[in-house]
Amino acid sequence: MNIRTMAEMSGAKALMDSLEKEGVDIVFGLPGGANLPIYDALVDANFRHVLVRHEQSAAHMADGYARIKRKAGVCLATSGPGATNLITGIATAYADSSPLVAITGQVPLNMIGKDAFQETDIIGVANPCTKYAFQPRHATEIPEVVKKSFYIAESGRPGPVLVDIPKDVQQEVTEIKFPDLIKVRGYKPIVDPDLSNVGKAVELLVSAQRPIIMAGGGVILSGAFSELQALAELIMAPVVTTFKGKGAFPENHPLAMGPIGMHGHAEANRIILEADCILAVGARFSDRSVGRFDEFGKGMNIIHLDIDPAEIGKNKSVDIAIVGDVKSALRTMVKMLSKVAAKKSSDNQWLKRRKELIDYFSQNIKDYPRAMTARKALKKLRELLPAESIVTTEVGQCQMWTSLHFDVIAPGTFFSSTGLGTMGFGFPASIGAKAARPDVHVVDVAGDGSFNMTENSLAVSVLENLPVLVFLLNNDMLGMVAQWQRTFYDRRYMGVHQKSCPDYVKIAEAYGANGLKVQSMDELEKAIKSALRTEVATVIDITIDPEEDVYPFVAPGTGLKDMITGA
Amino acid sequence: MSSTEYKNKPLYIISSLVENKPGVLFRITNLFRARNFNIESITVGITEKPDLSRMTITTRIDEAILAQLVKQLRKLIDIVEVEVLDINNTVYRELALIKIRAKDFTNRNEIINFANVFRANILDIGKESVTVEVIGTPDKIDAFKNLIIQYEIVEMARTGVSALQRGE
Numbered sequence A: 001m002n003i004r005t006m007a008e009m010s011g012a013k014a015l016m017d018s019l020e021k022e023g024v025d026i027v028f029g030l031p032g033g034a035n036l037p038i039y040d041a042l043v044d045a046n047f048r049h050v051l052v053r054h055e056q057s058a059a060h061m062a063d064g065y066a067r068i069k070r071k072a073g074v075c076l077a078t079s080g081p082g083a084t085n086l087i088t089g090i091a092t093a094y095a096d097s098s099p100l101v102a103i104t105g106q107v108p109l110n111m112i113g114k115d116a117f118q119e120t121d122i123i124g125v126a127n128p129c130t131k132y133a134f135q136p137r138h139a140t141e142i143p144e145v146v147k148k149s150f151y152i153a154e155s156g157r158p159g160p161v162l163v164d165i166p167k168d169v170q171q172e173v174t175e176i177k178f179p180d181l182i183k184v185r186g187y188k189p190i191v192d193p194d195l196s197n198v199g200k201a202v203e204l205l206v207s208a209q210r211p212i213i214m215a216g217g218g219v220i221l222s223g224a225f226s227e228l229q230a231l232a233e234l235i236m237a238p239v240v241t242t243f244k245g246k247g248a249f250p251e252n253h254p255l256a257m258g259p260i261g262m263h264g265h266a267e268a269n270r271i272i273l274e275a276d277c278i279l280a281v282g283a284r285f286s287d288r289s290v291g292r293f294d295e296f297g298k299g300m301n302i303i304h305l306d307i308d309p310a311e312i313g314k315n316k317s318v319d320i321a322i323v324g325d326v327k328s329a330l331r332t333m334v335k336m337l338s339k340v341a342a343k344k345s346s347d348n349q350w351l352k353r354r355k356e357l358i359d360y361f362s363q364n365i366k367d368y369p370r371a372m373t374a375r376k377a378l379k380k381l382r383e384l385l386p387a388e389s390i391v392t393t394e395v396g397q398c399q400m401w402t403s404l405h406f407d408v409i410a411p412g413t414f415f416s417s418t419g420l421g422t423m424g425f426g427f428p429a430s431i432g433a434k435a436a437r438p439d440v441h442v443v444d445v446a447g448d449g450s451f452n453m454t455e456n457s458l459a460v461s462v463l464e465n466l467p468v469l470v471f472l473l474n475n476d477m478l479g480m481v482a483q484w485q486r487t488f489y490d491r492r493y494m495g496v497h498q499k500s501c502p503d504y505v506k507i508a509e510a511y512g513a514n515g516l517k518v519q520s521m522d523e524l525e526k527a528i529k530s531a532l533r534t535e536v537a538t539v540i541d542i543t544i545d546p547e548e549d550v551y552p553f554v555a556p557g558t559g560l561k562d563m564i565t566g567a
Numbered sequence B: 001m002s003s004t005e006y007k008n009k010p011l012y013i014i015s016s017l018v019e020n021k022p023g024v025l026f027r028i029t030n031l032f033r034a035r036n037f038n039i040e041s042i043t044v045g046i047t048e049k050p051d052l053s054r055m056t057i058t059t060r061i062d063e064a065i066l067a068q069l070v071k072q073l074r075k076l077i078d079i080v081e082v083e084v085l086d087i088n089n090t091v092y093r094e095l096a097l098i099k100i101r102a103k104d105f106t107n108r109n110e111i112i113n114f115a116n117v118f119r120a121n122i123l124d125i126g127k128e129s130v131t132v133e134v135i136g137t138p139d140k141i142d143a144f145k146n147l148i149i150q151y152e153i154v155e156m157a158r159t160g161v162s163a164l165q166r167g168e
């Protein structure tokens, strides 16, 4: 054992050194009694600490950072309420397979189980929404626990890991060893796909008359953008995505069809019904994407490629299952395909049908006869925003309009809380994304209700010089809920009116950010241009109609074929 | 779902090796609850290796759900190995302690006779009860229980199934 890998230090210092060894350059957190030793060690750490105003936002920031960096984000909180405040953020990351290492302080070992002040059994609370949760009981365990946490969070199907460190373990000074290698014997993520199944899949795809690719979040997580594009072009298959997979494929590509699902593109929801072979890549057949499990894919061959064996057959039984890393499996498929088949021609019936559907539904798009609509605003944003900018969203109509009307051009530049649908996610997550990519513009397409939930992150954006653009589609409504009340509850509105409170321009200004209220397309254009020029967070408060609905709509419990286009 | 709905489904025995440390059983049972899996019995005990425990689960479910259950278990990091045992190639046993009401001498004798036929042991005889230890497959224990139910079961404790694959 050489000097550099063994030294006397505190548990808290061991934590800092371990994080550094993982290449951590930023952590998001908020201190309290049970993590004071960690905060003391942070003073001398070689990475940046960002003080948040609410722990939930720390988790969302770390999550947004992780989704863009494609490596684990780190958040810190104290025990009890600090730790429980993290949970919504951890659950959000879990639902979207985002790698996160959440580090909480805990009461000292001898107080655990005594209902001590600010004691919460956070391991128990976090269990259903983490890949694993550690509680080191000696300072000597910390380096190994941290290394395992990053390994588990980032490998296989990524996800959050919790490390709960009792205060006395943080303080304990002892001889610390830093392991080079760790082994987690009960954890064996599958990477290399079974080649015989890949071969069968290739045969099916080649013989299919009407193949379609359904790309999910797994494509983005594994960064398999060029592989996906090569495959699609070889077999000339239209590409739909799930909402989580939005941006896995350039949405201006001649084979792109956009997201399917509850508020998917009409032509995407339609064409997938007409396919004879579906290749689902890194997707999990969620109810929001496929409608009814029993109806979806009937009479078609389904090939399912995913890194998580437990996703195979969970919601949908399939014809061919390939378990493995999406990127390496797609690369193998492309290699095999280029040997067996000449590139298909783009002049075929199936692609003509694709064009027909797009033309048909595009003449059906109904824009409200108002000066300002969400659709027009988002089209303008797309026009003015550089392609490599990162876009995220809040939850509700604002999110679905973004899915429908904002084309993601550079793969991997879009993300949203798709699995949990967490209002308040987008803004802090956009700040995390900005920390990961300070060189590009980052935009949060927000709803007024969602922005309310975490708007205090404006302080972080301003003070930490992490400027983002909040593109606030302000209908003065919990609009998505209002739409459901309009549609399913006979317009009996309850609990949806925001009553013009607060004034978002004043909120922005109170934090030292820019606030711009716009009511016309001209004002909007000016505001976007000015926001893209400034180095300060900007909230563009865009007044839209409180009764604008999102269409198309596949009502819950119905199938894609029952889509209501609203035309 | 009520437990009777599962009665007609086939019995599966899942055998797994799990880390022998605190919190493991919690993670496993929490998975069953969260994913709505029906479990008939679960036993955990130490193995020949001090850092591993063997957990044996019996369940009556459809084959497709069984596959999901096994995959979800495999995902748990504290589970080192999981397999579904082939019942025809497995030795499996359960132990039951049954306290049976025996009002008089005749009752007592009848119960002792039944116990002998089942090679069960009499562990305790009181003024009004007999306590019997039955070891066997769950079916055998059920059969014994169904025989003596006429005398009224005062209390019963069953261990759940322990199992090992035959051969090496």
Ligand SMILES: Cc1ncc(C[n+]2csc(CCOP(=O)(O)OP(=O)(O)O)c2C)c(N)n1
Pocket (backbone or CB within 6 Å): A394, A395, A396, A397, A398, A399, A421, A422, A423, A446, A447, A448, A449, A450, A451, A473, A475, A477, A478, A479, A480, A481
């Ligand atoms: C934390 C949380 N609470 C409640 C909901 C339920 N919910 C879904 S959309 C929505 C309305 C969102 O309103 P807003 O952010 O203004 O977006 P809009 O639909 O008006 O565009 C609500 C309350 C949720 N998704 N998340």
Ligand SMILES: [Mg+2]
Pocket (backbone or CB within 6 Å): A447, A448, A449, A473, A474, A475, A476, A477, A478, A479
């Ligand atoms: Mg709103």
